[in-house]
Amino acid sequence: MPSLLYAVALNPALPPDLLRHLLRAGDTDEELAQALADRPDLTPQQVRRLAGRDQGTAVRLAYGGLLRAPDVDPVTRPLVALALLDEGRGDPAWAGQLARNPDPYVRMRLGSCPGLPDGAADLLAADADTEVLGDLGLHTDRADLLVRLAGNPDAEVRRWVAANEAAPAGLLTTLLTDPDVRVRRQAAGNPTTPGAAAARHVDDHPMVRQQLSEHPGLPAHVYHQLAEDPAPWVRGNLAENPGVDPTLMHRLATDDGCDVRRRLAHHPAIPLDLLERLAVTVRIGPALLPRIADADPAELARLARSPEPRVRMLVARHRTLPAPVRDALADDPDAAVATSVAPHPGLAPTRLAALLDRFGTVLATAVAANPDAPTALLDRIATTEPVPAKALRAIAAHPHAxxxxxxxxxxxxxERTAEAAAANPALPSEVIAALVRGTWSGGTARPAGPGTSPRQAGETL
Incomplete structure (x- = not known):
């Protein structure tokens, strides 16, 4: 029951009187208080009540936009103040106080806040804690501080400077020659490191080459050299690198490593003919590929007519297909293609029902995930035995359930299915009330007890 109570605390249909009951219960239940902190309809008084309970709940309220700077004391609630600074809604004057906070975690977190005043940044740059210095080195955009931190004797501090894309090009070039391989590795993969300078390290340590293979600005001949690297993770990084040309993509498409070919399929500029070849040689996974997402209507229509179902399946994962292409894929005889297109918005209820008729429970989860699935069809899936667990979970969160x-x-x-149902605003009001009052018995609402009105039962919270 506790997990359902936390879920029902998020239900938008929770009546105000039951919300008040849960707020009282939240005084002694930290998880419930944090769940309530995610509600967007809290009154200012309720926000203050929750914020006063503990710092963790107040942090959630701050990130949720419900807590304001005047409500926060940075001395007693430094983590809440950091959350507001992180969101750009804090008082810049807090930064100097937080930079002197005795807790190194607070000072470290401060270093990642945007718009850090110079005075606070200078204090952090003089900090004795290397983790504080490292976080500042990763996030500051001040060249003078980056140069200063790059001279720190601790390699971890220099490594984070080497990862900072705001670091000056000359400084990154210098860090490429650092005695510590971790620093060189980070500088080699930084996209703002000059490509010509990074290319000179193509024969460096394997860790450096691995990161170098992600750099988008290397000369073409260096990419071709890296394509011969014996380490598959180097070639795999290269396969996703936006800087490689189509010639090298065709070469990588014949790589012995299936992970290299799979990652190549995710390249945003891969030629469609090459993607069609890869679709039948490697398991690509369920994600919509970037090149398919960017395809124009004519390309989508052509791919949807492919004789190869694995190619049609790639198109069927697109969620803004032209209606004729979408409907044609919904009529596809291949179950995998039909499964991929079934969640597509805009499919008519008759087509969704036809998919369920043709393929049965194999398609139940995909049909239940369609945002336009009508209530009657969701009821049909929910009462079909055996109903797939994932289908029931999709129904539990569906707005038409x-x-x-x-x-x-x-x-x-x-548990996830039950929690999604408890948070669904279409849940009957009497069930919501029973969950709040603790009278839900897994299918029915138990009576509150002799001589006790439902309202009184709730008041005991």
Missing amino acids: GPEALTRCLASPD
Whole structure:
């Protein structure tokens, strides 16, 4: 029950009187208080009440935009003040105080806050804690501080400076010659490191070459040299590098490493003919590929007519297909293609029902994930035995889920399914009340007890 209580605390349909009950319960239940802190409809008084409970809850309220700078004392609540500074809504005057805070974690977190005043940054740059210096080195955009930190005797500090894309080009070039391989590695992969300087380290330590293979500005001949590297992770990084040319992509498409070919399929500029070849030689995974996402309508239509179902499946993962292409894929005889297109918005209820008729529970999860799936179809899936656990989970979070289906989801042994149902605003009001009052018994609302009104039962919280 506790996990369902935390979930129902997020339910947008929670009535004000039950919200007040949960706020009282949150006084002694930290997890419940933090769940309530994620609600966007809290009154200023309720926000102050939750913020006063503990610092963790106040931090959530700050990141959620509900807590204001005048409500925060940076001395007693430094982590809350940091959250507001991190969001750009804090008082810049706090930075100097926080830079002197005795807790090194507070000082370290301060170094990553945007718009850090110069005085606070200077204090952090003089800090004795190397973690504080490292975080400042990664995030500051002040060239003078970066040069200063790059001379620190601790390699960890220099490593974070080498990762900072705001570091001056000359400084990054110097860090490429650092005696510590970790520093050289970081500088080699920094996209703002001059490509010509980075290229001179193509024969460096394997760790350096691994990071170098991610650099987008190397000369073409260096990429071709890295394509011969014996380390598959070097070639794998290269396969996703936006700087490689189509000639090298064709070469990598024949690589012995299946992970290299899989990562090449995710390259945003891969030629479509090469992507079609890769689709039948490597398991690409369920994600929409960048090149497919950027394809124009004519390209999508051509790929959707491919005789190879694995190519059609790549197109079916697109979620803004032209209607004729979308509907044609929904009529595809291949179950994998149909599964990929079933969640596409805009599919008519009749087509969704036809998909379920043709493929049964194989497509239940994909159909239940469609944002336009009607209540009747979701009810049908929820009452089909056996219903796939993932399908029930999709129904539990669906805005069209009906009371009967949600009640069944709420009784699911799968915790995520039950929690999604408890947070669904379509959940019947009497069930929401029973969850708050602790009278829910996994399918029914128990009576509150003789002589006790439902309102009184809630008041005991």
